[in-house]
Amino acid sequence: MRSPIEGYLRELHADLSRLRGGVPYQGIPAMAGVNPDEFAIALATVDGHVYQVGDTQSEFSIQSISKPFSYGLALDDLGAGPVDEKIDVEPSGDAFNEISLARDTGRPANAMINAGAIAAVSLIPEAPGATRFERILERFSLCAGRQLAVSEEIYHSEAQTGHRNRALAYLLRSFGIIETDPTRALEDYFRACSVMVTTPDLAMMAATLANAGSHPVTGVQAMGLDAVQRVLSVMTTCGMYDDAGAWMSTVGLPAKSGVGGGLIAVLPGQLGLAVYSPPLDAHGSSVRGVAACERMSRDMGLHFVRAARIGRSTVRGSYDVRAVPSAVRHSQAEEELLDAQGYRARIVELTGDLLFAGTESMVRAITELDPEVELVLLDVRRVDETDAVALAMMCELRDQLAEEGRVLGLIDEAGATSSHVCAEGDPLFTTRTEAVEWAEEQLLARYGGEHLSATEVDIPDFDVLAPLSTADIAVLEELMVPLQVQDGIFLRKTGENFGGVYFILSGKVTTSTSEGGHLVRHAMLGPGMTFGEIALGSGGDQVTQVTARGPVRLKLLGAQAIEQLEEQRPELALRLWKAVARDAYTLVEQNLREAAVRIGD
Ligand code: GLN
Numbered sequence: 001m002r003s004p005i006e007g008y009l010r011e012l013h014a015d016l017s018r019l020r021g022g023v024p025y026q027g028i029p030a031m032a033g034v035n036p037d038e039f040a041i042a043l044a045t046v047d048g049h050v051y052q053v054g055d056t057q058s059e060f061s062i063q064s065i066s067k068p069f070s071y072g073l074a075l076d077d078l079g080a081g082p083v084d085e086k087i088d089v090e091p092s093g094d095a096f097n098e099i100s101l102a103r104d105t106g107r108p109a110n111a112m113i114n115a116g117a118i119a120a121v122s123l124i125p126e127a128p129g130a131t132r133f134e135r136i137l138e139r140f141s142l143c144a145g146r147q148l149a150v151s152e153e154i155y156h157s158e159a160q161t162g163h164r165n166r167a168l169a170y171l172l173r174s175f176g177i178i179e180t181d182p183t184r185a186l187e188d189y190f191r192a193c194s195v196m197v198t199t200p201d202l203a204m205m206a207a208t209l210a211n212a213g214s215h216p217v218t219g220v221q222a223m224g225l226d227a228v229q230r231v232l233s234v235m236t237t238c239g240m241y242d243d244a245g246a247w248m249s250t251v252g253l254p255a256k257s258g259v260g261g262g263l264i265a266v267l268p269g270q271l272g273l274a275v276y277s278p279p280l281d282a283h284g285s286s287v288r289g290v291a292a293c294e295r296m297s298r299d300m301g302l303h304f305v306r307a308a309r310i311g312r313s314t315v316r317g318s319y320d321v322r323a324v325p326s327a328v329r330h331s332q333a334e335e336e337l338l339d340a341q342g343y344r345a346r347i348v349e350l351t352g353d354l355l356f357a358g359t360e361s362m363v364r365a366i367t368e369l370d371p372e373v374e375l376v377l378l379d380v381r382r383v384d385e386t387d388a389v390a391l392a393m394m395c396e397l398r399d400q401l402a403e404e405g406r407v408l409g410l411i412d413e414a415g416a417t418s419s420h421v422c423a424e425g426d427p428l429f430t431t432r433t434e435a436v437e438w439a440e441e442q443l444l445a446r447y448g449g450e451h452l453s454a455t456e457v458d459i460p461d462f463d464v465l466a467p468l469s470t471a472d473i474a475v476l477e478e479l480m481v482p483l484q485v486q487d488g489i490f491l492r493k494t495g496e497n498f499g500g501v502y503f504i505l506s507g508k509v510t511t512s513t514s515e516g517g518h519l520v521r522h523a524m525l526g527p528g529m530t531f532g533e534i535a536l537g538s539g540g541d542q543v544t545q546v547t548a549r550g551p552v553r554l555k556l557l558g559a560q561a562i563e564q565l566e567e568q569r570p571e572l573a574l575r576l577w578k579a580v581a582r583d584a585y586t587l588v589e590q591n592l593r594e595a596a597v598r599i600g601d
Pocket of ligand 1: 114284
């Protein structure tokens with residue numbers, strides 16, 4: 001089933017495709033000819049699910065999005081102390097290629113601007129058998145979850161024209177910030193910027209940061225947790241250069257842009273976002289990239305202040321109706337049918353807030369259901385806050401299910417969610433009991449033959465009398481009195497003496513007891529079932545109250561008639577009681593089985 005989250009991204013993509021303005025980066029000749037219309041969005045969750053739209057196959061150079069990952073490698077290799085001595089962690093408020101060095105020490109303001117990033121690369125040591133750049137490329141590849149490669153063309157183009165970066169590197173060397181050969185550091189920095197990625201690669205790299213450094217799919221710890229904490233902190237304050245303040249207010253996520261047109265944003269513990277669109281704004285960030293992040297943050301409540309609440313949201317449980325059978329008493333055949341078909345009706349319980357994470361996990365729980373599940377009952381009674389996207393996605397889920405002949409029902413006590421999602425006539429319940437009764441009824445109607453949905457049962461067809469011969473049954477029927485009652489009539493009251501066995505021919509009754517002043521409903525009985533006999537097991541007194549639900553037709557084998565039978569036809573009376581006992585034990589066994597399922601859950 002198609003995910004509504006992808007639907008949302010597709011709509012956003014179409015909307016923002018109309019956004020013009022900005023120009024692709026002109027500073028590196030090999031990049032100037034890029035197709036400005038390319039546009040992709042990808043979102044990766046920390047459990048490795050990727051949603052993507054647009055030109056997601058297109059590769060482009062990572063450029064400055066390399067900086068947080070190189071910085072992370074330096075931090076992992078050296079620890080924060082030695083790195084901090086060379087590179088500060090303060091926002092410069094300047095453009096990416098500004099010469100933001102401390103007056104006295106020459107220390108770059110942070111590792112997200114070029115000066116700091118070149119210094120960070122210079123700190124990364126070689127390893128036995130691996131050059132510095134091989135180590136950098138390996139690190140990027142681990143974060144992306146696949147082997148990445150460099151565009152030699154872009155590398156050479158920048159190496160030939162990057163005079164300002166060259167000047168920066170020599171300046172850093174003069175201050176002793178770079179202690180090795182500045183041209184080598186510069187080459188490795190240029191190569192790191194020329195690593196080619198796709199938008200889903202970047203989303204995965206961002207999700208690796210969101211996932212405390214562990215790659216969501218491969219599970220490889222690609223960056224240490226201390227480094228991740230530092231990298232995300234610096235991305236928060238410095239990642240968007242001279243636009244960092246406005247970015248934090250509107251989007252509210254640690255982020256990094258690159259002049260290749262890429263942009264990543266990270267919601268720790270939840271997801272990584274990536275957008276690719278080459279035309280850049282005055283800060284050197286993708287115009288559509290910034291707009292897409294603003295929209296997603298607003299629509300899905302991703303700003304860190306709002307997102308803080310989402311940790312509590314989750315799919316609390318997902319189980320089919322067999323785990324919580326209703327108290328409706330079914331015939332043997334109906335029981336068997338519900339046993340076989342019950343997997344087609346599922347309850348999905350939600351809790352917490354339906355902001356991004358809650359909505360995403362709900363949508364996934366539903367779209368990934370077996371397509372044979374045709375009744376989906378969404379229990380939203382424990383949901384606290386629901387944002388507009390969550391409601392829109394529920395509506396979309398409902399419509400998509402409907403297209404496939406499946407049904408979305410809601411269990412919603414207060415009605416806040418259902419008033420937005422449910423149309424007139426949609427299945428809506430205030431309790432799970434009602435929802436399960438409805439689902440069972442639907443399954444019986446959809447999969448039961450005619451005999452199952454019988455609305456009328458004659459005495460010879462009662463399950464309880466099956467062991468008796470036709471002649472015996474005829475004798476018994478002779479002794480019965482027909483009854484007809486209206487809705488709400490009490491057929492049996494608590495405390496009454498044994499009054500005989502009631503056979504329900506048509507209609508429904510409920511049995512209930514009053515506990516602490518409340519009426520607790522136990523079972524719903526229908527055509528083909530009996531009641532009244534259980535009074536014999538409780539000292540002859542009725543323990544439950546039996547009420548007609550709608551008009552009911554019955555036949556009563558009264559207490560006196562039974563006494564008469566015991567005197568005149570003792571063998572038949574014995575056969576009758578045997579049959580009643582057998583029926584009662586079948587029921588007890590069935591109840592025990594259901595109770596076991598409930599405890600097992
Ligand atoms: N390679 C580019 C440079 O150093 C990266 C700049 C960027 O993406 N902001 O100029």
